[in-house]
Amino acid sequence: MFCNQCEQTAKGIGCDKMGVCGKKPDVAALQDLTVYALRGLALAALKKGDNSNNLGHFTAKMLFTTLTNVNFTPEDFQKFINEIVTRRKALDIHFQSGPGAFEPADTIEGLVAQGEGYSIKDFDTDEDIRSAKQLLIFGLKGLCAYADHAAVLHQQDTTVYHFVYKALAAGYDGEERDLSAWLGLCLKCGEVNLRTMELLDAGNTSTFGHPEPTEVPLGHVPGKAILVSGHDLQDLYLLLQQTEGKGINIYTHGEMLPCHAYPELKKFDHFYGHFGTAWQNQHKEFPEFPGAILFTTNCIQKPQEVYKDNVFTTGLVGWPGLTHIGQNKDFTPVIERALAQPGFTDTADNGSVLCGFGRNTVMSVADKVIDGVKSGAIRHFFLVGGCDGAKPGRNYYTDFVEQTPQDTVVLTLACGKFRFFDKKLGDIGGIPRLLDVGQCNDAYSAIQIAVALAGAFECDVNELPLSLVLSWYEQKAVVILLTLLSLGIKDIRLGPSLPAFVSPNILNVLVENYGIKPISTPEEDLKAILG
Ligand code: FSO
Ligand code: SF4
Incomplete structure (x- = not known):
């Protein structure tokens, strides 16, 4: 097996004997085969011109199953792979070779053996192209997770599914792509993900209302x-x-x-x-x-x-x-x-936390926020968000938030917040200094807040007194990063370590064009940000 799609990958290189997450070699091979089978389905869907939500949502769901920490059951993947091929055949489009002609083996062992031939390690012999292809497929997994969440709440857009097919088919669709074309597809993935997250935001808020403090x-x-x-x-x-x-x-x-x-x-x-x-x-x-x-x-x-x-x-x-x-x-x-089960038999008061600062709530106090910035009461905003994880080095985020000066506001989202979610940071003129925007699924809300602030100050998001300090773990974080890059957002600090699948040359592109930097120490980073 070889898997390097998440931040806790073995030795910072790749899991090759057993996943640090618990994924066994058989499931790793079955997931690789699921992706390969989906490429065949995507080729057929494109050729057929199928733009049904039904097939699009199915494709998104299948890719979502291969995301880190979702599914570890070999029998499930056997079922998934067979259904993918059945759906491809139902489109009645025939290919002579490649994923469009893939025939699944009858047994799990047979499928595992087939999957071993489609490892992400073998995506390309060129290190940079391989890295870009991995970045694309991992970003696409994240996008598909969000597309599934949105679809469950009846929010779908065929342009999103069309891109999913195009990205899956890339490499098998007869088009020659150089490194810049592959990186262009990665950015496109980020762009389409913004639309996907907009759908999810619409699904959540139209079904359950806007989050309130x-x-x-x-x-x-x-x-x-x-x-x-x-x-x-x-x-x-x-x-x-x-x-x-x-x-x-x-x-x-x-x-x-x-x-x-x-x-x-x-x-x-x-x-x-x-x-x-x-x-x-x-x-x-x-x-x-x-x-x-x-x-x-x-x-x-x-x-x-x-x-x-x-x-x-x-x-x-x-x-x-x-x-x-x-x-x-x-x-x-x-x-x-x-x-x-016994249930709880006593009462425990362990304090409380405040959540519900989605875009609607934050924008409802926009005037106060803008006045705060203009009067100097609010010097800077930090978005400290992303995933939590087991590896050491994540205390950085706790220390960073604890050390942010009293005249700054911390916006947060996703599970990385548990490093500091119960800290009492106080408020600035009634605005809490720690604002929980929501899940990683609510990244759209955070982006909308930044865009609205930029609008109010008549400036570019990059000119706002706002710094992004992100933590990543799995592929939803990868696609959110691609979305931020596609929006032209610069100077993101990323940790706790950089993705193993990003080659030195691609990292250079990210550093030169977007100013992405690894986190250093809270003291140094705060000093650099606040000058
Ligand atoms: Fe965390 Fe897990 Fe939400 Fe991720 S729970 S690590 S980015 O899946 O999805 O933030
Ligand atoms: Fe390793 Fe992460 Fe892949 Fe699991 S998902 S096998 S931990 S790289």
Whole structure:
């Protein structure tokens, strides 16, 4: 196997024996084969001119299953690969060779052997082209994750799916591309992702309302309990409906925290609070949770024996042996498990955090913010966002936020915030100094805030007193970075380490054209930013 798609990749080079994430060589090969089969489907869809949302959403879902920490079940991939090929054949477009003519083996072992022939390591013999092709496919995985989230909420755009096909087909579509053409496709991926995230934002806000400032308790109350992890608002909504009046309290975990801010979700009385921190702490935190646990999307880790029977998956998530809640979204097994577990027997007050500072809320106080900047009360904004992860070096983000001066505001989003989400940073004239914009899925909201500020000050986003200090882990972060680059945003600081799949030459392009820099120390970076 060879996989280098996430930040925790082995030795900073690639996982070649076993994934640091727990991905085994068979699943790695099956995921590579899933991508290869999707290339064939994309070629056929393009040739046929199929622009149905049905096929587009299916393609997005299939690519989403290969994202880090989503699905680890070989049997699932066998099913996926066969369905991809069935759908390709249904288009009745025939190719003589290549992915468009791919025939899957009958057994999992056979599929694994086939997949070994399509490793990302062999994308190209030229290091830079290989790097650009990997950047494209990883960015595309992130885009497809967002496209799936948007589609679940009935927001789709055929131009997004058309790009997904084009990007998948690239390399097999007979077009010659040099390095700059491949990098152009990567930037296009970022651009199309902005549209995808706009769709997702529309899906979230039109279905559940605009997030509003909301205090979320970090403790617990007596009663049976279900913990919801992942990123999916719709799954949470359905679970809230199905648990109403059953004496079960619902808690969020990880990236589900911002859900407490949505009017249509917070209206449920039994939607209580938040439990635990970021995804990589689940081994430590889940044994302490006395109820059922539901994973709606990434990031799942190998469930430990002590809590394994409490864990359920739904959507595209899979782990061998866990009970999966299918498309009918009947959460009865989760509810029964929660009722059979002790639940919390005491009350714990662990304080609270404030969330819900999406674009609507922040823009509603835009006048105050602008006055604050003009009067000098607000000197600078930092967007400290992105993923959390297990590797050392991520304390940088905690220290950075703690050291930001009193006259600065920190916007944050995604699970990286758990490094500092409960810090009491105070406020500036009533505006909290720490503003939680939401999930990584809400990056569109953060971009809109920056664009609105630039509009108010009649300047370019790059001229705003705003600095981006980002942390990355998986492929959704990759595509958000591509989106920021496609918008021409410069001087982003990125950590905790740079992606293994970016070749030295491509890194040079990023540094020279966009001023991307690795994080150094909080002291040095703050000094450099604030001059
Ligand atoms: Fe985190 Fe995981 Fe949301 Fe990522 S939970 S690491 S960027 O999947 O998606 O922020
Ligand atoms: Fe390794 Fe990350 Fe790939 Fe898992 S997803 S195999 S940890 S590079």
